[in-house]
Amino acid sequence: MTTPSITVSSDPQLQYLLRLADTCLIHAQRLAEWCGHAPVLEEDIALTNLSLDLIGQSRALYSHAATVEQRLTGVARDEDAYAFLREERDYRNPTLVELPLRRGISGPAEDFAGTVLRNLLVATLLKQVWEALSAPGGTADAELAAIAAKSLKEARYHQQHSADWVVRLGDGTEESARRLRDALQRQWPYVAELFESDATDAAAAAAGLGPRMADLRAAWEAEIGAVFTAAGLTRPKSTPFRSTGRQGVHSEHMGFLLAEMQSLQRAYPGGVW
Amino acid sequence: MSNDSNTSNATLPRNEWPLWEVFVRSKAGLDHKHCGSLHAPDSAMAIQLARDVYTRRQEGTSVWVVRSEHIVASDPGDKDMYFDPMEDKVYRHPSFYKLPDSVDHM
Numbered sequence: 350m351t352t353p354s355i356t357v358s359s360d361p362q363l364q365y366l367l368r369l370a371d372t373c374l375i376h377a378q379r380l381a382e383w384c385g386h387a388p389v390l391e392e393d394i395a396l397t398n399l400s401l402d403l404i405g406q407s408r409a410l411y412s413h414a415a416t417v418e419q420r421l422t423g424v425a426r427d428e429d430a431y432a433f434l435r436e437e438r439d440y441r442n443p444t445l446v447e448l449p450l451r452r453g454i455s456g457p458a459e460d461f462a463g464t465v466l467r468n469l470l471v472a473t474l475l476k477q478v479w480e481a482l483s484a485p486g487g488t489a490d491a492e493l494a495a496i497a498a499k500s501l502k503e504a505r506y507h508q509q510h511s512a513d514w515v516v517r518l519g520d521g522t523e524e525s526a527r528r529l530r531d532a533l534q535r536q537w538p539y540v541a542e543l544f545e546s547d548a549t550d551a552a553a554a555a556a557g558l559g560p561r562m563a564d565l566r567a568a569w570e571a572e573i574g575a576v577f578t579a580a581g582l583t584r585p586k587s588t589p590f591r592s593t594g595r596q597g598v599h600s601e602h603m604g605f606l607l608a609e610m611q612s613l614q615r616a617y618p619g620g621v622w
Numbered sequence: 623m624s625n626d627s628n629t630s631n632a633t634l635p636r637n638e639w640p641l642w643e644v645f646v647r648s649k650a651g652l653d654h655k656h657c658g659s660l661h662a663p664d665s666a667m668a669i670q671l672a673r674d675v676y677t678r679r680q681e682g683t684s685v686w687v688v689r690s691e692h693i694v695a696s697d698p699g700d701k702d703m704y705f706d707p708m709e710d711k712v713y714r715h716p717s718f719y720k721l722p723d724s725v726d727h728m
Contacts, residue, residue, distance in 0.1 A: 389663060390660075391660050391661060391674070392679075394674050394675050395671060395674040395675075506670075513667060553708065
């Protein structure tokens, strides 16, 4: 017997929160694949630490989403219900964060260079999001502003640590630079989705909940550009490809990730430590 | 990153990072205490990794790192010469003074 899935409200305010929470959670799940496998002990602990920070951020956001949804629909849920009991189509993270890091469906996926690059792209985005939300007047939602202020401290470290690694690898040996360039070519097509505007984004911005992702692009590009310059990387050209994870339409990798992530909660309903 | 004067990797094998000793100050006003060591490619990364390895449970407010090779240690073979002669000289402890009552914590 397995636990049945939940269906969440399509209210844009709730969806805006879930997009942020899902981005943190799924990115954390991928980073956690490195636990016990990083090239050195110290970095193993660092990557796991980042993952735990992100899980903490997603927990805060899911708990807040639960309050918002209860206000909207009267249905009471907890953070675990959002994290573990939704169907794939109800996850709203951008596709970039669900792409495998260590283990692909049929063999290795990203290497360490691809991991620190992914970390840089995502941490820089989250840092911009938390900065915007924690700024005075950044959101009409006091709870979200508080979560953002707390998360910003962590995101600043994640961004610095990953930027330092990208510069080291880009400015390192011929092999490390090549691996980093290859990773950038693989991942860059998924960047466009991060900043796409849609009805959910527009409605949340109009309601004063937070910025449209498109509004953060210029600052993100500036910060990423500075790191790329120091690392000797060239920003790839944009491509017409658009991933659609934020709409709930995911890559072929998402189902495998969720199967692993949800199996315990599905098999042991309400299981706790 | 490469202009790190505290890092001279000339003697290290290319596939190994140098060792750093980590000192953490737990509260303002207290001393930095040695808490362990780690490997890191340079001082900036050593500080970052020290944050992850040694202060993830709120242990610190400040971190020092120093290359282990820069620490000069006494030779364990010289222990007799250096430390044993102090054993029978209790008069070097300030324990023979009478303190006035008003001095509480000495």
